[in-house]
Amino acid sequence: MNLKRSSWSPILAELKFAGHLLVQNKIVLSGIVISVGVLITAILSPFVVSPTIATTIDLPDRLHPPSATHWFGTDDFGRDLLGMIILSTRLDVSAMLEIVGAGLLIGVPLGAFSGFLGGKLDEALMRITDVFFSIPSLILALAVAAALGRGLDNLILAMIVVQWPGYARILRGQVLVEKDRLYVDALRALGIGKVRIIMLHIIPNTIYPLLVQCTLDLGGVILTFAGLSFLGFGASALTPELGRLITAGQTYIFQAPWLTAFPGIAILIIALAFNLMGDGIRDVLDPKLRR
């Protein structure tokens, strides 16, 4: 089986194949498109909308319904709602990525070393994650956030605390299987140290399913984050954040329904888009559906 093609990293080959399959499902495709759109919005938002509108109070303009000048209307402080929503995506999306990213950074090494080395370290990790699992994640996040006090960073921290145990366990499961593979024996036979084996071989080979899980999590995380912000944790009143916008809009829900509707729909679309994308990726990378 000597393929004449030039050297293809197996990762690239898999991605190419996955790509082919992904674009075939229209719903998933729309999820991907919207997700990418959201990411671009988040990145470009400070250039499109001036951040100062968040703190500019323009009372005469307050609570205007959607119109030609303000497509989504204005809020309690006279701020253009569309502009606020665009600014918010930046905060929400970056929070989402930070939470999942940090969860990975903590969970992956812990899960990998625990799974590979076994013994007391493994027992300890299992018990600790068991504790985390025994409490529903939303309530746990609430409790930690409350304990840490108000503030955006504290909310993110609380959610990271809730996020990492799942990742550690998933990776540990993968590592338990991977460590019995023949190439690991070969590396050990060559005298190569365990740490090196774990970092450079085990983790790259096992992280795939976890990354898939992460894309699935993105939607849920942003939903939870907005939800907790809505409840009063996290960002302060004036910070452009989707949950906060809804909180602010609550009071005027009958007079100015657009204040809750648009941020709500925005959260819905963002969460749904990332969810669909994650779903599609998971389906495509399921080995049973291949070939």
Next chain:
Amino acid sequence: MVFETFLIQSSGDSQLGESDSLLRVCNLKLDFHTYAGEVKALNGVTFAIKRGEALGLVGESGCGKSVTALTIVRLLPDNATVTDGMIALLGRDLLKTPDNEMRKIRAEQVAMVFQDPTTFLNPVLTIGQQLEEVFQLSPERDKAHSEVRHKLTKTSKAERKDLCIEALRQVKLPDPQRILKQYPHELSGGMRQRCMIAMALARNPDLFIADEITTALDVTIQAQILELLRDLKRDFHGSTLLITHDLGVVAKLCSRVAVMYAGNVVELANVRELFAKPLHPYTQGLMKAVPMLGSVGRLETIPGSVPDLIRPPSGCRFHPRCPHALEKCSLVKPELLDTTEGHTVACHLCGEERT
């Protein structure tokens, strides 16, 4: 129409006449559709099996021997397409047979045993239960006419049990009563393989296909199974297609041998002739490459490796590795032609010396 071309092309069996052969495979071509491309797995496979004879189908991995067997019983995966050729079992084209009749043929006329008995025995049923299924309808032989005529009658449970015990005795399994109640995982590899053979031969099929049935077994167990097969040959009047990569197995059990390479039959001869005077360069190379007891020094190797069947070599598929390749060999695929009585080769070199 297809028969005529067959007679002209691969005349190796024309001496036999059609009434002698149980199975004829003519110019069988088959492709697999994969993401990487079309795998041209079979490139015109031709051979015939006479009644009562044991034909060995030999080749290395990827040569298409298992695929050929699966095509005969029509148990191919969805992405396989037969693009040409004919398979005639007692005159009937199996490729054109509808599915429900094919099922009947698989039940009564053709039996197949595979390499790994673990995956082909149902783990949640006892051996007795699985063997019983085979006997749900029992055939009756009309021995006086030396022809097999199936008269299907429903058997009673007691009759079936007796038939099962008898079947297990035939494959020399000790204590058949106990084995009937056991599950596959409670038996050893060799015993499972015997059960599979019992199930296959229970209905006295016309054709018994054995696909690498001893490859997964230990040497001493393999010896037992080979002895068993040799003994069973006496009582089994059907034909056997024995697929293997092991030349030793073929030498022991077969009367004729077909050598396959990259989707073609390259040589077909009776077993003595093949070992004494292999004609095709691939067969010659293969025999020199096998370490045999008593052989010394370096093994002669065939340079290169088995070709990629998505982009197979032109002309004769063996030509890139052949030490005697002519220019013709890369252009024209050699036909399967007679050289001497019963010895057939697909090689341009041998064609020149044709008698």
Next chain:
Amino acid sequence: MPSMRRRKNLTNIVVKIEALRKWFPITSVLGRVTGSVKAVDGVDLEISQGETFGLVGESGSGKTTVGRCILRLIEPTSGQIIYRGQDITKLKGEAFSKVRRKFGIVFQDPYASLDPRQTIKNALIEPMKYHKIIRDEDEGEKAARDLVRRVGLNEDHLYRFPHEFSGGQRQRIAVARALTTNPELIIFDEPTSFLDVSVQAQVLNLLSDLQKELDLTYLFISHNLSVIEHVSNRVGVMYLGRIMEAAPKDLVYRTPGHPYTHALISALPIPNPDLARERVVLGGDIPSSVNIPSGCRFRTRCPYRKEICAEKEPPLEARLPGQLVSCHFDLRLAPPIQINDASRKA
């Protein structure tokens, strides 16, 4: 780069194993130990400088486990592994890492023994970098190129991934990798079982060439008697965790001392239909390693068994010069195997 070493003292014993045992405990659902799989149950053997020791046996014989124990990929339950006079059974850390370099191993499954996400170049450089055999990337690349050429592959193969290679090529890569640490002894665990016959021939020739070039010592583990006969100087026959016979190749194959060896050799199907040979076909199945028969473990299938065989386990003793046999009786008194000279191809 592994330099050509000339060893003067050819009678050096590279590796010696004494009373090696590896028992795998079986635990019930509740965690109690209910028995053991006695994979290796008392093995003694010696491998001398420059020779190929062929270890042969069927499933359950423990031959693979012996190989892994030498490398301490599996920790022995008891017994000793001695490398050049030094007991390495319990060595740890830095000292053990040094010793490990002297051994290399090539595994059975060429499709699983390489990290699928690593290029060949990195796979070869990694052990050299780790053991500080090379100083930088450039030296490593040069060394890798040398190695790859030595095993019969091209330099541009370095930049490819394992899945782009055939089984035979992957085994060559595995051999190259084993050579990166300048080993003295290479353990081959069924290296050609997954390969086609023609590819096997290429790989066996390569191994033979390398052994001569680099003055290597081999432990060759296989269930294939023809291959073992072809490659070995001395042969050890294992059954259910113990050595039944250990002797120079010719003795083992012409005048075996143990009934099991005799049966194994006669069980081989010969690719020659004209050859009639006296055949010993053993009855029964290989017993499980959990319930090893008392006394001589081979007695349940032995055509010559007597009462003493159930009572006492025969020790591994010398018979003919260089031949060790574990049997209460002398097989020389039984008829010899006939191998017709017509089967030999010089």
